[in-house]
Amino acid sequence: MSEKDVHASSGARPPNGGGRGPEVGGLRVALVLGTSAGGVGRHVRSVAAGLAARGARVLVCGPASTEELFGFSGAGVRFAEVDLADRPRPAHDAKAVARLRTLLRGADVVHAHGLRAGALAVAACARVAPDPLRLSRGRTPVVVTLHNAVITGGRTAAVYGVLERIVARGADRVLGVSPDLEERMRSLGARSAGHAIVPAPAPKAPPGPAVRADLRAELGVGDRPLVITVGRLADQKGLPTLLDAARDWAGRTPPPLVAIVGDGPLADELRSRIDAEELPVRLLGRRSDVPGLLAASDVAVVPSVWEGQPLIVQEILRAGLPLVATRVGGIPGMVGAGGDAGGALLHGPESEAALLVPPGDAAALERAVSRVLDDPALAARLGSAAAQRSAMLPDEDDAVAQLADLYRDLAGTRRRPGRER
Numbered sequence: 001m002s003e004k005d006v007h008a009s010s011g012a013r014p015p016n017g018g019g020r021g022p023e024v025g026g027l028r029v030a031l032v033l034g035t036s037a038g039g040v041g042r043h044v045r046s047v048a049a050g051l052a053a054r055g056a057r058v059l060v061c062g063p064a065s066t067e068e069l070f071g072f073s074g075a076g077v078r079f080a081e082v083d084l085a086d087r088p089r090p091a092h093d094a095k096a097v098a099r100l101r102t103l104l105r106g107a108d109v110v111h112a113h114g115l116r117a118g119a120l121a122v123a124a125c126a127r128v129a130p131d132p133l134r135l136s137r138g139r140t141p142v143v144v145t146l147h148n149a150v151i152t153g154g155r156t157a158a159v160y161g162v163l164e165r166i167v168a169r170g171a172d173r174v175l176g177v178s179p180d181l182e183e184r185m186r187s188l189g190a191r192s193a194g195h196a197i198v199p200a201p202a203p204k205a206p207p208g209p210a211v212r213a214d215l216r217a218e219l220g221v222g223d224r225p226l227v228i229t230v231g232r233l234a235d236q237k238g239l240p241t242l243l244d245a246a247r248d249w250a251g252r253t254p255p256p257l258v259a260i261v262g263d264g265p266l267a268d269e270l271r272s273r274i275d276a277e278e279l280p281v282r283l284l285g286r287r288s289d290v291p292g293l294l295a296a297s298d299v300a301v302v303p304s305v306w307e308g309q310p311l312i313v314q315e316i317l318r319a320g321l322p323l324v325a326t327r328v329g330g331i332p333g334m335v336g337a338g339g340d341a342g343g344a345l346l347h348g349p350e351s352e353a354a355l356l357v358p359p360g361d362a363a364a365l366e367r368a369v370s371r372v373l374d375d376p377a378l379a380a381r382l383g384s385a386a387a388q389r390s391a392m393l394p395d396e397d398d399a400v401a402q403l404a405d406l407y408r409d410l411a412g413t414r415r416r417p418g419r420e421r
Contacts, residue, residue, distance in 0.1 A: 024404045025055030027411060030104050032112040032121045033062040034084035038232060039311045040113050040147050041070045043198050043399075049075035050400030056407075061103055062117075084117055088159050093120060100124035104140060108411040111143040111403070118144030119163040122170035141172040141410035143403075145196045146181045149306045149329065151236060164188055172410055177308030178330035197399040200314035207295040215289070215296040219282070225256035225373050228297040230290055230312045231304070233264030233283075238303035238326065243270065244362030245303075245369065246279050255280045256373065259297070261287050294319040299372045299379070305359050307331050320387035322379045323354040324368045332356060336389055353382065353389040 029051055033044050044060065052058050058077035063084055066072070072079040082099050083092055101124040104110050112121035125140045144167050150160045167174060168188035175196035176182040185193040216226065227249075231237045239260065246258045258281040260270070267283065274281045287293060290312075294300065300316045302325035307313070309330045316323050317335070325331050335354040355371065357364040372379050 023054050024051060024407060027051075027056045027407060028059075028106065028108045029056045029407060030059045030061060030107040030110045032082070032084070032100065032104075032110065032117045033060070033066060034114050034117040035063050035086040036066055036114075037069060039198070041066050042201060042311065043147075044113055045070045045072055045075055046199075046201055046396050047400060047403060048072055048077045050396060051404065052076040054400070054404060056404075059103065059107070061100060084120065086116070088116070096120055097124045107140050109141050109143065109407045111145070111407075113145050114147055115144075115150070115160060115163050115167060118142075118146070118171065118174075119166045122166055126170050142170065143173045143175065143406065143410070144171040145175040145177070145198075146185070147177050147196075147198070147308055148236075149178075149181060149184075149308075151306050173406060179333070180329060181308065196309075197394045197402050198309045198311070199394050199396050199399050200311040200318070202396060203291070203315075203318055206319075207292040211292040212296045215292050219257065219259065219296070221257050221296075222254075224254045225298040226296060227256050227258045227299050227301055227369060228261065228293055229258070229301045229303065230261040230293075230315075231302070231310075232262050233260070233266040233270060235266070236305050236307075237262075238305050238359060239266060239270060240273075241360055241362045241365060242301060242303045243273055243277075243279055243281060245366040246281050247277060248362075248366045249369070250278075250280050252370070252373070256298075256369075257282065258301075259284055259293065261285075261290060261293060290315065291319065294321050297321060299324060299369055301365070301369060302326065302331065303359070303365060304328060304331075309334060314390065314393060317353060317386040317390035317393070320383045320390075322372045322382035323386060324365065324372065325354050325356055326359040327356040328359050334389075334393065336385075336392075353385040355382070 031044055031048055033040060048058050048060055052075060060072040060077055060079050061082045064081045067079045080103050082096055082103070084096055085092055097120050100121060104124055110121050110125055112118040121144070122142055125142050150157060150164065165188055168185050168190040172191065174185045174190045174193045176185060176193065177196045177198050182193045182195060219226070229242060233239060242258065249256050260281065261284045263286045271283055294316060299322045302310065302313060302323065304326055305328065307329045313325065313331060313334055323335065325335070336352055337354065337356055355368040357368050372382065
């Protein structure tokens with residue numbers, strides 16, 4: 001990547017004020033992401049700022065909407081617009097590959113985030129063989145982090161299956177946010193598959209008691225329990241199961257209020273059902289005061305069909321809030337119920353910090369939340385264990401240090417004399 005494409009850090013401070021780990025002064029790193037409105041974009045911005053603070057020259061390539069939402073240019077890095085849509089569009093994708101090929105020329109390492117961004121980055125950096133699924137590695141090492149599983153079916157699943165094989169066979173290193181994604185890449189022949197560290201951004205000052213009281217008054221909760229869910233209103237999040245459970249909670253005395261924070265394509269469908277069945281559920285839309293809403297709540301629910309390392313789970317743990325979640329993806333490891341956080345760095349002994357239920361099981365979800373609401377001692381234990389667990393999870397400096405080590409290794413391998421091209 002030329003001086004025109006990427007520049008040195010402009011004084012950005014490392015996440016958490018840390019700066020732990022190796023320096024990457026002068027290393028030219030290109031980060032590629034597709035359409036994002038949440039965790040992936042926040043993670044890429046954090047990584048970009050941390051790498052720039054360590055001396056790397058960083059270019060972020062992605063849709064204009066991501067720059068508007070996450071302000072990469074304010075992190076001491078350069079941003080270049082590339083039209084990377086969230087659905088396959090052959091003509092647009094071909095143009096995106098051509099633009100990436102120009103932008104990424106001269107980079108020491110390219111790191112793409114997401115399956116589609118990864119496949120397009122591999123195509124842009126690789127020498128094309130006769131078989132499109134046998135893209136050989138080009139002159140620039142490519143890392144791909146997979147943040148989500150393919151949970152759709154039919155023709156779309158077939159298309160994404162092709163993209164998976166392109167990433168597995170074309171990337172120098174594939175990172176997954178959960179053990180099942182890592183294993184999937186190994187089964188498809190990935191040269192090297194490992195665990196991605198995707199921590200929640202460093203917290204600001206915790207909300208005080210007045211914030212809890214004010215928000216509960218705003219929501220009109222009164223003495224009722226407040227159950228909170230935060231996430232995109234999409235199929236992956238398991239929200240119909242949450243509404244099934246809420247129908248049963250409506251019979252409790254007093255009935256809890258279920259607050260769903262977020263927006264997305266299912267908003268109208270969910271609102272229609274809530275109104276038709278008179279469920280004790282409110283859609284709050286996108287909010288900027290999620291820490292305060294967590295402080296105002298009595299229990300958090302993550303009913304997803306699949307998750308990797310959801311930032312909201314980390315924020316719930318950090319808030320010391322009792323959590324009921326589905327046993328899917330990387331969640332068990334995050335809460336200390338299934339290994340070492342999927343291979344992530346830990347700083348102490350494990351502790352169970354949530355009640356886990358099967359995905360799609362409304363009855364199990366209803367019972368678990370009712371247990372927390374009916375047993376103050378259990379709620380207190382879960383909250384205490386959650387706060388302890390949050391201190392064990394990796395932070396932003398750990399994530400940047402992991403990538404700095406990886407980039408230095410790949411760039412060093414690339415530069416060694418005699419390496420076959």
